[in-house]
Amino acid sequence: MKVPFNVLRPQYLMFKEEYDRAALEALDSGWYVLGEKVSQFEKEFADYVGARHCVGLNSGLDALILAFRALEIGKGDEVIVPANTYIASVLGVTENGARPIFVEPDEFYNIDPARIEEVVTERTKAILPVHLYGQPARMEEIMAIAKKYNLFVVEDCAQAHGATINGKNIGTFGDINCFSFFPTKNLGAFGDAGAIVTDSEELAERVRLLRNYGSVKKYYHEIEGVNSRLDEFQAALLSVKLTHMAELEDDRRRVAEKYLEEITNPLLKLPKIKEGFKHVWHLFVVKCNRRDELQEFLSDNGIGTQIHYPVPPHLSGAYRRFGYKKGDFPITENYANTILSLPLYNGMTNEEADYVIQEINEFKGVSV
Numbered sequence: 001m002k003v004p005f006n007v008l009r010p011q012y013l014m015f016k017e018e019y020d021r022a023a024l025e026a027l028d029s030g031w032y033v034l035g036e037k038v039s040q041f042e043k044e045f046a047d048y049v050g051a052r053h054c055v056g057l058n059s060g061l062d063a064l065i066l067a068f069r070a071l072e073i074g075k076g077d078e079v080i081v082p083a084n085t086y087i088a089s090v091l092g093v094t095e096n097g098a099r100p101i102f103v104e105p106d107e108f109y110n111i112d113p114a115r116i117e118e119v120v121t122e123r124t125k126a127i128l129p130v131h132l133y134g135q136p137a138r139m140e141e142i143m144a145i146a147k148k149y150n151l152f153v154v155e156d157c158a159q160a161h162g163a164t165i166n167g168k169n170i171g172t173f174g175d176i177n178c179f180s181f182f183p184t185k186n187l188g189a190f191g192d193a194g195a196i197v198t199d200s201e202e203l204a205e206r207v208r209l210l211r212n213y214g215s216v217k218k219y220y221h222e223i224e225g226v227n228s229r230l231d232e233f234q235a236a237l238l239s240v241k242l243t244h245m246a247e248l249e250d251d252r253r254r255v256a257e258k259y260l261e262e263i264t265n266p267l268l269k270l271p272k273i274k275e276g277f278k279h280v281w282h283l284f285v286v287k288c289n290r291r292d293e294l295q296e297f298l299s300d301n302g303i304g305t306q307i308h309y310p311v312p313p314h315l316s317g318a319y320r321r322f323g324y325k326k327g328d329f330p331i332t333e334n335y336a337n338t339i340l341s342l343p344l345y346n347g348m349t350n351e352e353a354d355y356v357i358q359e360i361n362e363f364k365g366v367s368v
């Protein structure tokens with residue numbers, strides 16, 4: 001049997017007729033960028049998250065870039081970011097000229113609130129928690145620190161649509177919060193797309209200006225903007241998928257729960273879920289000291305896996321100028337060397353999951 005790490009076609013086929021109808025309708029409408037379908041989706045997504053405003057954008061990275069720009073965070077400012085994250089989170093900060101200050105993760109792979117206060121300085125303007133792999137960061141503790149030092153909070157929700165803490169949605173804690181709808185995300189479009197959500201009318205309006213060349217009305221440019229507009233196709237298709245989010249979330253949870261219950265190999269550490277936190281299983285990440293052997297063993301048996309992420313941002317070539325070296329963030333670096341993401345996607349069958357479980361439980365490791 002072959003089990004890919006991820007495939008997108010099965011979830012398209014789940015609601016194919018609805019997607020096809022929405023796509024043709026968008027094509028037939030004669031209006032393709034920033035129209036009624038975008039406004040409609042923005043309303044629906046704001047409701048889904050429980051935020052007052054949503055502004056549709058071109059990508060998750062644009063959401064992060066424009067969130068910090070709307071807060072006027074830039075040169076000379078510092079933003080506290082998780083060391084264990086996807087580089088896009090950090091690019092949202094550095095693209096504005098601000099300096100990322102990395103903080104080690106907790107046992108849930110998210111930024112460790114206990115280590116945040118020690119890096120706060122006079123230049124600190126914001127904290128950027130990332131809800132990595134689909135589990136919320138510890139927002140209550142993070143918001144208390146932000147309040148104490150008067151810092152903005154920008155949540156990176158790209159991997160956690162629908163995740164909650166004691167019933168409260170992620171994306172409703174911070175000042176301005178960012179989502180990606182890249183096709184592989186839990187709410188994925190059929191191309192690039194993203195959005196910010198916020199309760200602030202003023203911040204929403206600023207991002208609305210920024211995304212469309214800073215124009216208040218056509219050809220009147222009040223501020224220096226960019227082009228990060230959402231198109232009608234993606235909005236229409238996202239509206240369809242949004243109506244099925246509960247079902248899609250349960251479908252991922254079915255696979256994750258099988259893994260949690262049936263993987264018994266003592267060489268692997270399974271993900272832990274914090275009490276009261278709803279994990280939405282963007283990724284199922286295990287930890288194994290013989291990770292590379294495990295990955296090769298699974299690959300030899302037809303099972304695809306990935307590493308999220310093999311090189312932490314502080315050691316990536318992109319940030320060589322900051323001068324970090326190996327050993328600066330040992331917990332993060334240990335994770336990068338030992339974590340592995342197992343196959344998990346909408347439409348994955350129980351037989352496929354059974355096969356992954358069976359092979360993992362047979363893994364013994366070849367070396368001593």
Ligand SMILES: *Cc1c(COP(=O)(O)O)cnc(C)c1O
Pocket residue numbers: 059060061062085086088089130156158159180181182192193194
């Ligand atoms: C995917 C992702 C992003 C960026 O989203 P794009 O739509 O790909 O630009 C940002 N942060 C995290 C944590 C992500 O997983």
